[in-house]
Amino acid sequence: MRTTLLFFSMMLAIMSHGQNDQDRLMIKNFFDDALTGKQSYLWLEDLCEIGPRLSGSKTSLDAIHWVKSVMDTCGFDTAYLQPVLVPHWERGAREKATLTDRNGNSYELSLLAIGGSVGTPEGGLRGQVIEVQSIDDLDHLKAEEVKGKIVFYNPPFDQRNISPGSSYGANVIVRSRGAIAAAKKGAIASLIRSVGSSYDDAPHTGTGNYLEGLDSIPAAALGVQSAEKLHDILALDPTATIDLSMHCQWFDDAPSYNVIAEVRGAEFPDEIIVMGGHLDSWDISDGAHDDGAGCMHSLGALKLIVNQGVKPKRTIRAVMFINEENGTRGGIAYADSALAKNEKHIAAIESDAGGFSPRGFGMTASDDKRSKVESFLSLFPRNTISYISRGGGGVDIGPLHRADGTPMLGLIVDGQKMFDLHHSPNDVFETVHFRELELGTATMAGMIYLLDQYGL
Numbered sequence: 001m002r003t004t005l006l007f008f009s010m011m012l013a014i015m016s017h018g019q020n021d022q023d024r025l026m027i028k029n030f031f032d033d034a035l036t037g038k039q040s041y042l043w044l045e046d047l048c049e050i051g052p053r054l055s056g057s058k059t060s061l062d063a064i065h066w067v068k069s070v071m072d073t074c075g076f077d078t079a080y081l082q083p084v085l086v087p088h089w090e091r092g093a094r095e096k097a098t099l100t101d102r103n104g105n106s107y108e109l110s111l112l113a114i115g116g117s118v119g120t121p122e123g124g125l126r127g128q129v130i131e132v133q134s135i136d137d138l139d140h141l142k143a144e145e146v147k148g149k150i151v152f153y154n155p156p157f158d159q160r161n162i163s164p165g166s167s168y169g170a171n172v173i174v175r176s177r178g179a180i181a182a183a184k185k186g187a188i189a190s191l192i193r194s195v196g197s198s199y200d201d202a203p204h205t206g207t208g209n210y211l212e213g214l215d216s217i218p219a220a221a222l223g224v225q226s227a228e229k230l231h232d233i234l235a236l237d238p239t240a241t242i243d244l245s246m247h248c249q250w251f252d253d254a255p256s257y258n259v260i261a262e263v264r265g266a267e268f269p270d271e272i273i274v275m276g277g278h279l280d281s282w283d284i285s286d287g288a289h290d291d292g293a294g295c296m297h298s299l300g301a302l303k304l305i306v307n308q309g310v311k312p313k314r315t316i317r318a319v320m321f322i323n324e325e326n327g328t329r330g331g332i333a334y335a336d337s338a339l340a341k342n343e344k345h346i347a348a349i350e351s352d353a354g355g356f357s358p359r360g361f362g363m364t365a366s367d368d369k370r371s372k373v374e375s376f377l378s379l380f381p382r383n384t385i386s387y388i389s390r391g392g393g394g395v396d397i398g399p400l401h402r403a404d405g406t407p408m409l410g411l412i413v414d415g416q417k418m419f420d421l422h423h424s425p426n427d428v429f430e431t432v433h434f435r436e437l438e439l440g441t442a443t444m445a446g447m448i449y450l451l452d453q454y455g456l
């Protein structure tokens with residue numbers, strides 16, 4: 001009895017060892033193909049040439065049709081558009097802010113309207129400025145100290161976090177909620193120091209919010225150097241004023257689409273594994289890292305799998321979601337459709353952290369499932385991914401996860417440079433390194449391949 005058991009467990013070990021070698025070889029092939037073929041990188045270049053892809057814009061539709069036409073050449077089973085109605089906001093003519101001190105010296109500040117902001121009244125507005133570090137600081141001021149002024153939130157980016165995303169997360173509330181807090185005190189506009197990690201003058205936009213029943217006041221982000229200039233001038237002259245003009249406008253919701261590529265499973269076609277990024281970007285850059293990279297990671301990963309002649313057991317989708325930046329309508333539409341069709345997703349993976357070197361995945365699922373995915377790590381080449389951390393996923397796959405509990409994973413990359421570029425005019429194709437991008441694509445392919453082979 002004992003001998004038989006020992007024999008079987010030895011056989012199992014040998015077989016799984018052989019299986020591991022095969023998996024390791026397949027994953028190595030993905031990396032070789034990605035690094036020599038550079039397909040994701042070449043696609044990303046084409047995507048970036050189309051222009052910025054803010055939801056509702058003509059260029060976003062151009063990008064949607066371009067990506068669908070690329071999918072049609074890839075040998076997938078199908079590629080299709082999933083209709084989504086998206087919010088439509090436009091910046092209009094570039095915003096302008098002129099700071100003037102009591103001696104009549106004036107300085108042009110570099111700024112971008114925060115996404116969704118209202119414009120200034122015809123002819124612009126002028127006001128004195130009150131500087132605070134946080135919404136909490138503002139809340140402690142008396143309304144008469146703020147009324148009729150421009151609130152200026154100037155919290156510095158905390159450089160001490162090894163993961164700059166934590167510092168971004170700590171400060172981004174002034175972008176998302178600053179105009180609400182300022183309007184509550186009677187301010188006429190809200191300015192923030194850009195939530196970015198670099199020391200330059202490129203402003204970083206991003207989405208902001210208003211509260212129904214409260215005045216919507218213009219909201220904009222200053223470049224870090226402009227924020228410091230404003231701080232220095234205010235220290236010398238608290239009566240300095242800013243002339244602000246912004247021309248943003250809201251329009252009716254616009255027709256748009258998620259773009260979906262699919263390879264059907266041979267054994268369990270009803271079990272779906274979905275991966276994706278968001279095709280929309282802010283309107284002031286290529287959105288190369290955010291999130292052209294994640295889109296091309298996903299599309300490229302599916303292509304790598306097909307290139308190896310893999311016939312997946314389960315159905316694999318690559319989804320380019322629309323409207324992550326200012327509405328999440330694409331992610332919601334995908335989840336609604338999955339629910340309506342009673343689809344069963346076994347995993348959802350998002351790449352939305354930039355086209356930098358992959359480091360690991362964050363995963364929101366039970367500990368059992370996370371342990372299973374952890375056991376895959378040894379199959380990846382050294383210096384690629386080395387951990388599966390607890391928590392994480394993505395904004396676009398969040399609605400699916402919340403609707404039916406689909407386990408979700410988010411690709412984690414080396415994030416040191418992301419918040420230098422994120423939502424700023426500097427997020428352009430030239431800042432993407434082809435090896436770093438392709439390592440991410442191959443990592444996504446490897447993870448999808450293993451989830452397909454072994455389920456979850």
Ligand SMILES: [Zn+2]
Binds near residue numbers: 324352
């Ligand atoms: Zn993004």
